[in-house]
Amino acid sequence: QKEVEQNSGPLSVPEGAIASLNCTYSDRGSQSFFWYRQYSGKSPELIMSIYSNGDKEDGRFTAQLNKASQYVSLLIRDSQPSDSATYLCAGDSSYKLIFGSGTRLLVRP
């Protein structure tokens, strides 16, 4: 069964620190990977997509992909209390997305 694995957390970091979120996937056929942020009681919000090996930066967010290791990560620089949420990692599998169970991030003021 195709799976995406994430540590459920919570990951607790102080305000201003770098938060590092990780995910591994089992389907070598996956080509596209996505990070979504989900606040409690709300819907997932797409924050990053990555398609090729290496790093992709967008503002305070950097996504990293290593297809050989089947590993995806998200770095959040200068973490803010408003970043406190659950972060969902997803990989594509023939159009549909396979989601991890999410990592809960808590940014302490």
Place this chain on the structure above:
Amino acid sequence: NAGVMQNPRHLVRRRGQEARLRCSPMKGHSHVYWYRQLPEEGLKFMVYLQKENIIDESGMPKERFSAEFPKEGPSILRIQQVVRGDSAAYFCASSPPTGQTNEQFFGPGTRLTVL
């Protein structure tokens, strides 16, 4: 509002009733996906539709659940004879036509409670 629209936002049904959830994709998007999120669990794919076609329904329970995306109007996820285990948040997502990005954007969800 150019985002994905879902209604109703909250739906309460008694066991045995029918639930009908609606989704209108983002403007310019022709692909619709339905996902279910059970309490304290991750998002699980249910079905992928294009206009008038079900492309992949591998995640949908074989009984009681059906989905459609007619030529005109929103996509509908229909749950017949609901049971308590159907209580969950149901999210619809949409993406642009094939060949463009496969990024999926989610609607606000319908939270179904079965009494």
